[in-house]
Amino acid sequence: MRHVSETFKKEFSNSDLVNLLWEAAHALTVIEFETKLLEIEDTSPEAVVWIRHLPPRLWATAYFEGTRYGHLTANITDSLNSWILDASGLPIIQMMECIRRQLMTWFNERREASMQWTTILVPTAERRVQEAIERARGYQVARANEAEFEVISPHEGTNIVDIRNRCCLCRGWQLYGVPCAHGVAALLSCRQNVHRYTESCFTVATYRKTYSQTIHPIPDRTLWNETSDQGQAEESKVEIIINPPKSLRPPGRPKKKRVRAEDRGRIKRVVHCSRCNQTGHFRTTCAAPI
Structure with a gap:
């Protein structure tokens, strides 16, 4: 919903319309939803036409069939994503250690906080x-x-x-x-x-049960013990070589892609790859198997 709101704001540049859009998104019934759209139409008929092109079941609470618990955005995951993104550029072992350490602290803090609550509900x-x-x-x-x-x-x-x-x-x-x-x-x-x-x-x-398990500390990697397969002797170990995938990978670090709301003011051109004859990419970025 946040991406829909941002795109809507770029199209119409009216904070009052944006507020009405959010009120329509939070409306619990179809009648309330349509009432908010009528208010938007009184200010800008073009804005209502733009909104009508969006499937309401994807963003409006009134048309949502499940239980959304009041959430219309992914803000609830932002705290998790922020430090995962910071760790994602590290080597694999350091990345996993960074995530494990953060989760260990996170579980402990929430477990201790919940022990102070005296009510039935959070x-x-x-x-x-x-x-x-x-x-x-x-x-x-x-x-x-x-x-x-x-x-x-x-x-x-x-x-x-x-x-x-x-x-x-x-x-x-x-x-x-x-x-x-x-x-x-x-x-x-x-x-x-x-x-x-x-x-x-x-x-x-339920909250306490969620965080009841402990993520235990792990010593420095220099103290880790190498494990053998089913107790095989050291000299009988076989080195396993993992080859890279059989595909053409573009040079440099892959770009991070983020799916945003549809930009209705832009018509995308269909591109073709001369290497695999598929659409959506060029030869230089083709990752199809060789």
């Missing part, structure tokens, strides 16, 4: 539940049967909640994995524990 999920409880105080609840409820709000209208299937008409419960305010109102009306209806991945117990 802090972010606990805050979300508490906010939902506060909002639910102003809702009116009507029960239809043991699982279905009508939750009425003066500002949001009526939403249908099914606590058995953990779903709400607003789709907040399904998409975030944590009961929405309507779901919380229904659960509290029948004296149910809200925390029991939260996805297990948000519990402190």
